[in-house]
Amino acid sequence: MAERILIQGNEAIGRGAVAAGCLTFFGYPITPQNEVTEWFAKELPQREGVFIQPHSESGSINMLYGGAATGVRVMTSTSSPGWALMQETMSCMANAELPCVIVLVQRGGPGQGTTQHAQMDYLSATRGGGQGGYKAIVLAPASVAENCDLVQLGFHLSDKYRNPVVVLTDAIIGQMAEPVEIQAQDFGPLPPKDWAIGGKGYRPDHQRRFISCGQGQVSAEPYSNYLSLIRALDAKYRLMESEVRFDPYLLDDAQVVVVAYGYVARVAKEAVNMARREGLRVGLLRPITLWPFPYMALRSRAEAGASFLTVEDSLGQMIDDVRLGVEGRAPVHFLGMLDRHDSTGAGMLLPGRVLEEIKKVCSGVKV
């Protein structure tokens, strides 16, 4: 029987990683994800794992690069300014095709911004924030349980595609406590990591392995030249596009579709329930993968005549993807961080305000 416990979202990330067999973690202190790093610092030595606190987030990601190259499951966790520091080597990992999970507990930006919740790294996370236009699957949990589950899924997908996976969460999901059933999930078989390094005497063929994040000086097998790598990445990214996941809620008859992820999806769900109680035909489409984005689901709702309301705790980032899905077939409205209940960093988007906006959109629909 799976253990059912009450834990914080940030701890659930650690529990998920260990359930997935990740015993190698590198992390640098930054609010609001410190509980993740502290959890690993305490737990991993007891499990004969490896925990290192590097000199910066650049150190974290480069340790991830080296650790992933040995074939073990590796993870780091950070918040927005640290995420920015990691971009160069995240791009290198995409080039070198090294699997890893990077947890980004978003906080308010730009700059050092606030240490509190926000959803302002959407575009950076989903558009290959570093150099060179790579892609990475981005998973967006909306509960403590999902923090645990999606980290596990993240490890599977990263090994499946030999590519970094991002778990994009936020301070509210990270710091709230909910009951969780910790259970190791089985997503099926994965290819062997016969590319991993560690000394050529430790593999049957006794041939060396070479892992490279650049082409031009010495070619890295199996890519004889630069364009053959780019062609292979392109083919892989197309396959990754099939990993779309989303959570539809009361969409079948919805005239207004609210689109939200992360903590805001919880707020929006409450608003949708309130609207339903008032007889309004409103549903929620919660993307679980932010890249690849559920464009087709949006498109089919748009073709069915629904209007859209994007709610996100930013000035508007995911709305670009909603518009891409809708392709001009329906109006796309927006409710963002300027509509928080309080003007400090602690201000939140609250269900009442979302409901108000839903009603405005509904009245538009009726006209």
Place this chain on the structure above:
Amino acid sequence: MSRQEVEGRTWVSGTPRLWVRHPGGARQCPGCHHPIIERLIAETVDELGVEDDTVLITGVGCSTRAFAVLDMDGIFTAHGRAPDAGTAIKRALHGRPVVITLQGDGDCIAIGAGSLLSAVGRAERLTVIMVNNGNYGTTGGQMAPTTLHGQITTTSPQGRDDSTGYPMHAPELLATLKGCVYAARGSVHTPANYQRTRKYLKTAVQKQIDNVGFSFVEVLSACPPDWRLTPVESLSWIEEHMIPEFPLGEFKNVERIE
């Protein structure tokens, strides 16, 4: 390489087993010392009998070409980050592999200074080889942390002066830190120096194998095209200009961290 026991001494000769005869050669410029240093690595790993266990890491720069000639597991990292990647490789495999990084001076103590110092701070069981040629060779000879006063580079066209700073002495600096158990500077511009540097490198890797602490070897190297000198003139430049600023020898050699 073959070994022969003669009168109680081991004589080693021939090409190291790990040396690959690459069709394009070592792909370095005429007079470059990188291939010599790469051969030193091959000889050291061969002599210590750890070729099955060794991982070589390079940063960005001419050092990357080492993979064309060295038949050992390798990984090419982001600029300056070899000690971070090396730390993780060593620890993720619970200390088993011998991890050697081959980095240029810019890679190692300019962009990579933070990675290097923190690896020493944690006393990582790594061996870092820093090739000091006084400039950024790959990118066309820009000023490096090791550029000498008066030395003309493309980004110090009037010669390096007080306004652009002073040459950094990496092994002397690292020798002051607890985690570093071996720090030396050698050169390969004469056969005698080659042999001494080979001894430094062997000692450094042995420290890692013996799980003592962090070890570091700087090697002076010629960069004739960027220095605008011939390969032979470059040897004199090392003797007359570099060695007075960068003295050769061992700066630290301890049996345990104290």
